[in-house]
Amino acid sequence: MQRLKMAVMMGLAFCATVAGAAEAPATLVLIKGQVMTMNEQRTLAQAVAVRGNRIVAVGSDEEIQRYVGKGTRVIDLQGKTLLPGFIDGHVHPVAGGDRLGKCSTDNAAKSVDQIVKMVRESCMGQGGAGKWIEVVNVNPANFVATAADLDRISTTQPVILAGIDGHTSWVNNAALRLAKIADSTPDPDGGQIERDAKGHATGFLKDSAQSLATDAMPKATNVQRLAKLQEALALLRSKGITTVQEAWASEEDLGLYDSLEKSKKLNMRVRAMLASKVEDDEKEYKRLAAVRNRFKGHPLVRADGVKVFADGVIEFPTQSAAMIHPYLDANGQPTSNVGGRYFDVEVLKRYVTRLDKDGFMIFVHSIGDFTTHAALDAFEAARQKNGATDNRHAITHLQIVDQGDFPRFAQLGVYANMQLFWAVPSEYSVEALKPYISADNYRYMYPAGSLKKAGSTIYGGSDWPVDSVRGDPLPNTPLAATQAGMLRMELSDPDSKHKGEVLNADERVDLDTMLSAYTITAAKAMKQERTTGSIEVGKLADLVALDSDVLAAEPKAIGAIKVRYTVFNGAVAYQAAAK
Numbered sequence: 001m002q003r004l005k006m007a008v009m010m011g012l013a014f015c016a017t018v019a020g021a022a023e024a025p026a027t028l029v030l031i032k033g034q035v036m037t038m039n040e041q042r043t044l045a046q047a048v049a050v051r052g053n054r055i056v057a058v059g060s061d062e063e064i065q066r067y068v069g070k071g072t073r074v075i076d077l078q079g080k081t082l083l084p085g086f087i088d089g090h091v092h093p094v095a096g097g098d099r100l101g102k103c104s105t106d107n108a109a110k111s112v113d114q115i116v117k118m119v120r121e122s123c124m125g126q127g128g129a130g131k132w133i134e135v136v137n138v139n140p141a142n143f144v145a146t147a148a149d150l151d152r153i154s155t156t157q158p159v160i161l162a163g164i165d166g167h168t169s170w171v172n173n174a175a176l177r178l179a180k181i182a183d184s185t186p187d188p189d190g191g192q193i194e195r196d197a198k199g200h201a202t203g204f205l206k207d208s209a210q211s212l213a214t215d216a217m218p219k220a221t222n223v224q225r226l227a228k229l230q231e232a233l234a235l236l237r238s239k240g241i242t243t244v245q246e247a248w249a250s251e252e253d254l255g256l257y258d259s260l261e262k263s264k265k266l267n268m269r270v271r272a273m274l275a276s277k278v279e280d281d282e283k284e285y286k287r288l289a290a291v292r293n294r295f296k297g298h299p300l301v302r303a304d305g306v307k308v309f310a311d312g313v314i315e316f317p318t319q320s321a322a323m324i325h326p327y328l329d330a331n332g333q334p335t336s337n338v339g340g341r342y343f344d345v346e347v348l349k350r351y352v353t354r355l356d357k358d359g360f361m362i363f364v365h366s367i368g369d370f371t372t373h374a375a376l377d378a379f380e381a382a383r384q385k386n387g388a389t390d391n392r393h394a395i396t397h398l399q400i401v402d403q404g405d406f407p408r409f410a411q412l413g414v415y416a417n418m419q420l421f422w423a424v425p426s427e428y429s430v431e432a433l434k435p436y437i438s439a440d441n442y443r444y445m446y447p448a449g450s451l452k453k454a455g456s457t458i459y460g461g462s463d464w465p466v467d468s469v470r471g472d473p474l475p476n477t478p479l480a481a482t483q484a485g486m487l488r489m490e491l492s493d494p495d496s497k498h499k500g501e502v503l504n505a506d507e508r509v510d511l512d513t514m515l516s517a518y519t520i521t522a523a524k525a526m527k528q529e530r531t532t533g534s535i536e537v538g539k540l541a542d543l544v545a546l547d548s549d550v551l552a553a554e555p556k557a558i559g560a561i562k563v564r565y566t567v568f569n570g571a572v573a574y575q576a577a578a579k
């Protein structure tokens with residue numbers, strides 16, 4: 001924030017358009033605020049005028065006053081912060097909406113006995129005879145459950161516990177039968193059916209193996225899915241988010257976004273990462289290009305990215321993230337498990353090189369250092385073949401990164417998309433992880449500071465619905481992540497055992513890095529910095545008004561700051577209830 005302080009000391013620099021006395025009135029004016037424009041100079045201002053969906057002036061209260069006319073809506077910011085609308089660079093609104101309102105354990109650490117008891121007490125009303133019993137947001141860290149355990153919930157109704165991380169599910173025997181999972185069923189590409197010493201499927205399904213079960217479940221209707229998606233988008237807007245990078249979009253999902261836009265209910269900019277399989281297959285390349293073309297010129301939806309699911313998750317007992325060195329056992333001795341090798345390194349290179357040539361942005365899910373190294377190798381191969389293409393590829397998560405790879409992000413122009421809300425002590429990062437990887441890997445977990453020092457560009461993303469706490473289905477907000485990135489301390493979860501502890505203090509980053517990671521830097525990473533990401537004349541009027549002054553706040557208070565107004569495309573799209 002050094003630059004900001006300088007701007008304040010030297011006197012505010014304003015950037016209002018040259019305006020005569022009789023300026024055409026604005027449709028919306030926001031005044032008396034601490035406007036953090038997030039422009040190149042990080043200029044601060046007091047007020048903003050909006051006409052239609054564009055910002056027409058930014059400046060002092062006095063300068064903006066003359067845009068107020070008869071029909072102008074005026075919002076008094078009460079001295080609090082106004083920022084560009086937040087950009088969530090990794091989120092799953094369709095999947096998140098689907099979980100809302102379901103029987104949930106809210107990510108609380110629970111034993112299988114506790115979950116069986118909870119489900120029997122409060123979740124049996126779902127469906128009736130033969131219908132699925134579904135429990136969502138199960139905390140997978142150190143969680144072990146077998147099909148026999150879940151038969152205690154029901155032997156006649158299929159039961160599925162869905163891990164909050166999206167990579168883990170546990171099912172009972174009735175569900176195994178419906179999913180046609182037998183001991184002889186092979187692991188699907190990109191997933192694992194856990195088996196016991198005798199080769200029997202245990203009921204624990206990792207990564208893509210989960211779809212064997214979920215595909216056997218009844219599908220929600222289109223009307224139900226649209227309603228859930230709207231609910232999810234409203235929740236995101238209530239946290240100040242005006243653009244999402246949808247991180248796994250099927251063609252069906254894109255249809256939902258499109259129909260919301262057609263009925264003028266979308267109120268969100270959507271940049272979709274298309275769901276695809278890593279296969280060097282001409283038919284798949286053609287399909288992806290056709291989907292992108294369908295959305296060319298769409299007012300709110302772009303479909304020019306491709307998601308690569310390159311590994312799983314790192315916590316015990318799942319341990320499907322691909323690691324250079326094997327996972328350790330509880331005594332610190334190396335095991336034979338190096339995680340899921342879900343792709344062929346050479347195929348990944350060909351796939352990435354081809355999609356890069358076709359102009360797609362590639363977004364790689366990578367938790368383990370083996371995967372990140374392979375992804376960087378693939379981006380390097382693409383650059384050698386195609387030259388620098390400005391497709392702004394990214395690797396997302398980056399939990400463990402080999403130190404030798406830190407400088408390669410800047411060298412290859414690959415963005416680092418991080419979920420720093422997770423970079424705090426928790427049962428995920430401590431109990432389910434610390435014993436199982438080397439101290440050296442642990443020291444560099446979520447290496448935001450090191451990556452930044454090595455010149456890489458970090459932008460943010462929640463990966464929602466991969467978080468939920470008691471009383472809040474979306475705790476991983478840009479402001480909560482900002483606090484976590486600055487402090488690396490757990491302060492959001494009311495039930496945390498790790499309050500006050502710090503995870504890798506050397507990897508902290510500053511306020512400006514975090515706020516820009518959810519505004520202008522995210523806009524650049526998503527190639528929409530000419531229209532969004534900062535409060536500047538001519539840009540689209542996506543804004544978020546907070547109930548506090550971020551610059552004056554203690555870092556440990558930033559996560560709890562609430563949104564008062566979210567302005568999308570020039571109109572108020574969320575307004576907090578009056579206190």
Ligand SMILES: [Zn+2]
Binds near residue numbers: 463
């Ligand atoms: Zn992921």
Ligand SMILES: [Zn+2]
Binds near residue numbers: 090092463
């Ligand atoms: Zn994700």
